[in-house]
Amino acid sequence: MTFGPSGGNVGMYVAREMLEAVPADQQEAYLRMVESISELKYQLGVEVARQLPRLIAQSDPDLVARYLTQVSEVAKLGWRSGVEVAKQLPDLYEAPDPELADNYVMIIGDATTGTAAGADSAQMVDELAQLEREIQEMEPKVKRAQELRTQLAVEDRRDEKRKKHAVELATALPPLLARLRPRHRETYLVQIQRVATADPEASLEAADTLLDLLNGERVSHDGAVEWVSRGLEVLERNKEVGRGYFRLGSKFSLDVLEELREGLALKSIARVLKLYATALSGRDIAIRSSEDVNTLEIYTADHIVLPADMRVFDEERQNFAAYKVATAQGAGRIEFGTYLFSLDDIAETVASIQSKYGA
């Protein structure tokens, strides 16, 4: 005997004694009925399987059909009510009043669903499902809107900062222009404009630095253009690093400058010269740039003042040699007090020199 796709489950609801209570020619129909009702709910199948043999035994197919219909109706409204109705109906069918069972089913049905409220709920459920579908469809749009909102907020903040730095540039630029040598003006303005367009904050740094570079003849006009171009590349990759570049605060910036300069920068070899002077004289000697020192201080302390860059020769090696000569001269002055020389000290000075270098 086969019972279709779910026939295998029927055995779970139908006990052997239940099946045996059904006449053999009706057992298949019985099982199909149980299978059909159990599709609504498993527990319903169990109860119907238990009650049906009693109704089938009355040999009244209409009664069986009526039972299944009424149980199904109530079960559709609420399966728990359906199970209880399936259990009670066979007894009610035997009542003297034939309408009692129908009334019972009607009352339980109404009690399970309610009336208007039930309809409203179903409507609300439908509406809710619809809204949830719509919300689900909206989710990517909501997410995108949030992204756009964040991006716009960042843009706004950036714009605010840009405007703030533009104002600062507007204040800072006129005094710088007043200090700029006229022949550098065109190059200076074009280059500052390039930086200001990219990042006004960086242009504040560039305005200061480029003024010194051009006024100090530390770069040519072409060199200035190249220095700015290389800085803009850095700025495009990283704003903070780029700003550092334009304030000459990065090694790369100094390297580029060094590469573009025709002379030799003191900054790049100051420590070597300091060690050289210290080794020569045996004293702790500082190397100072002429740009950083007040002229009155030049010969009054243990420091050697040298030009910020040396462009006497074309080759770096020769410019370094020039620095070295100046450093050795400075070390000699400090060691032997050349500028403080007087005949009163001659014996002491000669003895000191002899002790260091022999007769």
Add this chain to the structure above:
Amino acid sequence: MGVESQRVEEFRLTKEPYYLPLGHEVELFEAAFNARLPVMLKGPTGCGKTRFVEHMSWRLGRTLITVACHEDLTASDLVGKYTLQNDATVWQDGPLTTAVKSGGIAYLDEVVEARKDTTVVIHPLTDDRRVLPIEKKGEIVQAPDDFMLVISYNPGYQSVLKDLKHSTKQRFVAIEFDYPKADLEEIILQEEAGIDADTAAKLVKIAEKVRNLRTHGLEEGVSTRLLVYAGQLMAGGVDPVEACESTICKPITDDVEMQRSIVEIIATQF
């Protein structure tokens, strides 16, 4: 002559090591030897401490057993240990025990590098007891009169973590070394490297200048030993600048700017 004494004889110097006295260190060392006092040699690397001990060993006719101390050197390494030989356990004297038994000079080079437990065996040898306890054998070896303990110590290397305790330091007669004066160093270079007086004077001049950088980034100045190396390379035909860069400049610093300044100092002479 037993095997052991044959082994000790290998540590006897048969040729006089060259040493130019810088002051009264020879007399001081001899007096300490005669008074059976231990000696501590202090000074920067390459200034001649080891050569001095070798010279004194030859001068006093004593064997010299040198131990280069390192951070894994233990008291057992100095005193001795049981070793396996042909399925038997055999006691092997350490260098210090050998020196004590043979009555030679035991020289512990850079003793501060050794582990702390070495002081346990050093202390009884450095006071009036002059004994070496061999804990593993339960023996105490009495040092003969002609045994002498010498240690070297470079104050420039010491730190809070690595320094000799006062209880150790105050058991030794200290002889302090420094780089020789210019005229003496020139003689040493001529003698050791076989170079002429002018070249030696130039090397000493370079060393003098480089040593001025000791408090400016150089841990130690250029040693006499390195100057000898430079001289030897030059005597062997190496270009003077190249010889100086390889011996005076590169070994003493990795600081590129420091190296460049030293090269410039070299260039003032060669």
